[in-house]
Amino acid sequence: MDEHSLLDKAKDVWDKATEHISHYLDLKKGIIENEVVEVLGDAVKIVGFVRNTTSLIMQKRFESFLKGFTTGSIPTEDQIEKLIDYIDDEMKAEFIADTFSKIMLARSSQACLIMGTMLNDLMESKHQISHEKLICIQALSQFFDDDIKNFSFIYRYISDRYKGKSKRRSGQLSGKAFNNSIAEKGLIKESIQMTIEKAVTCQLLLKYNEVDLSIDEDSPSISSTADVEEYFQITSPGESLNWQIIKCGSYV
Structure with missing residues (x-):
């Protein structure tokens, strides 16, 4: 599979997860239309596949997250299905969406890697989101390498x-x-x-x-x-x- 096909595959599986998140968050298009909000909304789907972004740093952060979230180069269908199964209420949907936005705005590739690992652990264990985990994610979004x-x-x-x-x-x-x-x-x-x-x-x-x-x-x-x-x-x-x-x- 060539690089272009891998990117299309990654976009497809993340779009599927995003639709599931939207169901719980009751997202509505066109409420606020400014460039910043549009970029943030698109980034929930996947950084690097929107508006032909030139932000290489943002793409690098997301790639680091994927290394923590999956052992492969892209999330597999099975992993996305597990993520979708994990998102079964509004709180979890908000947490996942907020984590994606923090990844895009993160200050450290290592922090993104760790956030990916934490999200994978939650998905695999099916544990509820604890206050402890929320604090960790917030701290990582502020940490440099x-x-x-x-x-x-x-x-x-x-x-x-x-x-x-x-x-x-x-x-x-x-x-x-x-x-x-x-x-x-x-x-x-x-x-x-x-x-x-x-x-x-x-x-x-x-x-x-x-x-x-x-x-x-x-x-x-x-x-x-x-x-x-x-x-x-x-x-x-x-x-x-x-x-x-x-x-x-x-x-x-």
Whole structure:
């Protein structure tokens, strides 16, 4: 089968899935007619097959998604049938359509690969869409390739350094040991710090403070001091995202 035939095949199977999504979302044509909305609507079908788009980056993102979603070059009829069977209510239809739009606007090919894997897992397991998965997809839509690499490092650092020391997977992300570990992995400290803040915003890490109160027993009213230390805890979505990163071979 030549390349042109493969593209036609891919468009056919994705059009079939799109029609099914439209049934649940009650989509109506012509409500809003501006170029941006039209491009987004077409991209739900498949990036690279609409308006002879010149956006090679968008096509690359979608190709990365397909690598995660299917083991072949294009989705098979059987996989599309499974996806259609999975979409049995409005919430799932919205989730699938929203995931496709996030893929088109994503900032990282690795993120698209992971989103494809997550969507395939949901389809195969037939699980309901959890809040945890929604957070992961949203975080991935905001991540660059460097963020994925940095988050993998952060997760491993907390897990390895604080293993068995705390019931919750948490620890400090500062100090000499942390900086040395960054250098050993050939990463950039400033980049790591930006990913930490992004991970907190995306609910992958929970930032909290602990107070270490030192009291002089002889003069408690005079010699009491309090040291506030900042800690980061890996959340449930953070755990889930790390597993998906490992599954896709994107870890540090």
